[in-house]
Each structure stands twice: as C-alpha cells, then as structure tokens.
Amino acid sequence: MELIIGTRRWSTWSLRPWLVLRKTGVSFVETEVELRRGAATQADLAPYSPSGLAPVLKDGDLTIWDSLAICEYLAERFPEAALWPADATARAQARSAAAQMHSGFAALRSECPMALNQPPQAKDLSPATQEDIQKLVALWSYMLGRFGGPHLAGSWSIADAFYTPVATRLRTYGVNLADYGDDGAASDYVARLLADPDFRVWEDAAQG
Numbered sequence: 440m441e442l443i444i445g446t447r448r449w450s451t452w453s454l455r456p457w458l459v460l461r462k463t464g465v466s467f468v469e470t471e472v473e474l475r476r477g478a479a480t481q482a483d484l485a486p487y488s489p490s491g492l493a494p495v496l497k498d499g500d501l502t503i504w505d506s507l508a509i510c511e512y513l514a515e516r517f518p519e520a521a522l523w524p525a526d527a528t529a530r531a532q533a534r535s536a537a538a539q540m541h542s543g544f545a546a547l548r549s550e551c552p553m554a555l556n557q558p559p560q561a562k563d564l565s566p567a568t569q570e571d572i573q574k575l576v577a578l579w580s581y582m583l584g585r586f587g588g589p590h591l592a593g594s595w596s597i598a599d600a601f602y603t604p605v606a607t608r609l610r611t612y613g614v615n616l617a618d619y620g621d622d623g624a625a626s627d628y629v630a631r632l633l634a635d636p637d638f639r640v641w642e643d644a645a646q647g
C-alpha cells in the first residue's frame with residue numbers, strides 16, 4: 440500500500456488518512472509531494488492523483504483520491520482495527536462528526552491554516568472563525584459527554600483523525616477554548632490528540 444501525501448507541515452487532508460493508516464498497524468510506503476499551490480503542484484501530483492489533489496491511496500491497482508473515502512476504505516479493509524465504533528449510535532455520530540469536518544468549518548480552515556513549524560502565537564479571529572470554534576466546543580463537549588471519552592465516540596476512531604489538524608490550529612493560534620464555552624473537556628481532548636504517539640511521529644517528520 441502507498442499513501443501519497445502533501446507537505447507535512449500544512450497538509451491537513453493528508454494527515455487524516457495517514458493517522459488512520461498508522462492505526463491499522465500495516466506497513467505502507469509514504470510518498471510526500473511538496474505542495475506548491477498551483478500549476479506546478481498539479482504536474483507533480485498528476486502521476487498519482489486523478490483529482491490533482493493529495494492525499495491518494497494506492498492499494499494494488501486501486502486508486503482512492505479523497506481523505507474520507509480513503510478512511511472508509513481502510514475501515515472496510517481492516518475491520519479488526521475498529522476504525523469506527525462498534526456501537527451503531529456511536530458510529531453514526533462519529534461519521535457525522537467526521538463529515539462535518541470534511542465539509543465544514545470553512546472560516547477556521549481558511550483563517551487558521553495548519554502550520555506545524557510555526558511557534559504558537561495568538562491571533563485576532565474573525566466573527567465567522569469564532570463561531571466555528573464555538574461550534575467545535577459544543578460538538579466535542581456533547582460527544583465526549585455522551586460517549587464518555589477519552590475520544591469523541593469513546594475509543595479512538597476516524598472522527599478523531601479528522602479533528603487532529605484542528606487541535607494543531609488551536610495550539611498554533613493560541614486559542615483558549617474556555618473563551619468559547621469549554622468547561623475543560625474540549626481542551627483536555629485537544630491535549631490528548633496532540634499527545635497521540637502517531638501524531639507525534641508525523642509532527643517530528645514535519646520538522647525535518
């Protein structure tokens with residue numbers, strides 16, 4: 440299996456399936472393509488990606504070119520890795536949370552890009568981004584309360600892979616979740632995502 444990823448420092452879409460693939464325990468080849476944002480990158484990714492975007496998973500002659508589709512494929516291919524919760528209710532809500540990240544939080548994503556090599560520094564945030572952070576805190580608090588933690592739907596799942604890049608953004612831009620209604624559960628969750636041993640491997644490699 441080969442996972443083609445974009446620049447580790449800021450390719451959030453690549454980090455998500457990379458974490459999920461690590462959780463399966465299988466060995467895989469990683470190919471990092473430096474994203475240069477534009478026509479040059481399109482040419483670099485063209486041999487791998489039908490969409491011209493990273494990430495891409497290759498499994499034999501199968502190509503999958505979207506982060507969520509890759510994660511769903513890995514969940515089917517490695518059922519023993521329990522990448523989605525076994526319980527149907529937890530699974531449905533974990534999928535909702537992952538899909539919400541995949542298609543939402545646009546203001547937070549554009550205003551606070553992942554920047555793993557950047558020292559933490561507080562930044563003034565627009566009302567739209569502040570609204571996104573309030574939604575995040577509400578979502579995380581609800582799920583951590585409902586399923587009892589330590590992750591969103593109980594044990595670690597694909598939903599947590601989808602929110603790991605957000606945890607780095609909150610750290611990089613000095614966001615204090617207590618200002619957005621957190622009673623401590625959401626900031627503990629952020630610390631847990633950032634301490635994940637697989638994420639630490641990614642972050643170390645991103646500094647190189």
Ligand SMILES: N[C@@H](CCC(=O)N[C@@H](CS)C(=O)NCC(=O)O)C(=O)O
Nearest residue numbers: 450452474476477480492493505506
């Ligand atoms: N919906 C896609 C989005 C993928 C995406 O936007 N990838 C970015 C990198 S994070 C990319 O390849 N950009 C190409 C470029 O920067 O030129 C997914 O979930 O995989």
